[in-house]
Amino acid sequence: xxxxxxxxxxxxxxxxxxxxxxxxxxxxxxxxxxxxxxxxxxxxxxxxxxxxxxxxxxxxxxxxxxxxxxxxxxxxxxxxxxxxxxxxxxxxxxxxxxxxxxxxxxxxxxxxxxxxxxxxxxxxxxxxxxxxxxxxxxxxxxxxxxxxxxxxxxxxxxxxxxxxxxxxxxxxxxxxxxxxxxxxxxxxxxxxxxxxxxxxxxxx
Ligand SMILES: N[C@@H](CCC(=O)N[C@@H](CS)C(=O)NCC(=O)O)C(=O)O
Numbered sequence: 001x002x003x004x005x006x007x008x009x010x011x012x013x014x015x016x017x018x019x020x021x022x023x024x025x026x027x028x029x030x031x032x033x034x035x036x037x038x039x040x041x042x043x044x045x046x047x048x049x050x051x052x053x054x055x056x057x058x059x060x061x062x063x064x065x066x067x068x069x070x071x072x073x074x075x076x077x078x079x080x081x082x083x084x085x086x087x088x089x090x091x092x093x094x095x096x097x098x099x100x101x102x103x104x105x106x107x108x109x110x111x112x113x114x115x116x117x118x119x120x121x122x123x124x125x126x127x128x129x130x131x132x133x134x135x136x137x138x139x140x141x142x143x144x145x146x147x148x149x150x151x152x153x154x155x156x157x158x159x160x161x162x163x164x165x166x167x168x169x170x171x172x173x174x175x176x177x178x179x180x181x182x183x184x185x186x187x188x189x190x191x192x193x194x195x196x197x198x199x200x201x202x203x204x
Contacts, residue, residue, distance in 0.1 A: 002053040003066075004031040004042035007195030009204040010100040010160035011063035012050040014152050018067050020189040021147055022074040026052075030200075049204075064093060071149065079149040092143065092150025095132060099157040102128035104204075107164045129161065129168050137174035145183050155184050163196040 003019070003026045005012030019026045031039040031049045038047020043059045052060045052069065060066050071077045080086040106125035109118060136143070136154060143151045158181055161170055171178045184190045 001025075002027045002029055004029050004039065004044075004049050004051045004053075004059075006031055006039075006049055006200075006204045007193075008160070008163065008198045008201050009049055010103075010153075010156035011048075011097065012204075013156045013159075013193050013195075014063055015050050015052065015066045015070060016193045017147065017152055017156070017189045018070045020192060021078075022070060024070055024074050064090075064097065067093075067149070067152070078147065088142075089149040092148070093153040095135065096150070096153025096155075096157040099129065099132040099136075099154070100160055102132065103157070103161045103164050126165075126168070129165060129170075130173070133168065133170045133174045133177065137177040140174075140176040140180045143180055145180075146187065147189070155181065155190065159194065159196060 001024075003012070003015055005016065005028055007013075007030065016026070016028060018024075029041065031041050031051075034040045038044075039049045039051075040047065042049050042051030042061070043053075043057075044051040044061045046061070048062065050061065050063050050066050052066045054060045054069060060069055068079060071079050079089055102125045106122065106129065109122050109125065143154060145151075158170065158177075161168060
């Protein structure tokens with residue numbers, strides 16, 4: 001299977017970690033952004049990555065769908081199939097992805113020429129990032145180790161935030177979260193997919 005991805009995309013990185021965790025062989029293809037069309041090779045009409053070619057010329061997106069698919073095809077799923085714990089995992093995953101969304105949107109507000117910055121929108125994204133970090137610090141005892149379906153999205157979001165929104169300095173704001181996070185930095189799948197900084201980082 002081919003995964004259209006980019007090394008610094010936190011959404012793509014979730015799928016890359018999960019594939020390693022489940023020993024699924026993926027051909028990781030670094031997608032190329034093409035102006036208004038976004039990332040075209042993934043055959044996602046929205047122009048976004050990741051996209052997984054799961055059947056010849058058929059593409060799965062977006063990243064939670066890709067992750068859930070990968071989780072089901074090899075070994076025991078890490079996402080519980082039902083019950084309270086399933087929704088806790090999905091909620092954590094959504095919180096991680098939402099944090100990545102806030103970072104991504106912040107980046108796109110601030111990458112424009114300064115005269116085009118929309119200060120209220122920048123403030124909106126900063127507020128979301130800080131609120132997410134405070135929530136994650138509060139629940140850090142429940143985020144678990146090693147990888148879960150939920151914490152996968154959170155680890156990827158934190159690294160992306162360190163790269164794209166270092167002014168938030170989440171490590172100082174959230175010491176409990178930081179010590180939980182530190183437990184992952186020696187993990188081989190974490191290290192194998194850690195790609196910051198990256199010379200090709202214009203889009204993600
Ligand atoms: N909700 C989507 C978000 C994916 C996303 O925004 N990916 C970014 C890269 S980090 C992208 O493809 N951006 C290209 C664009 O929108 O032009 C998912 O979870 O897959």
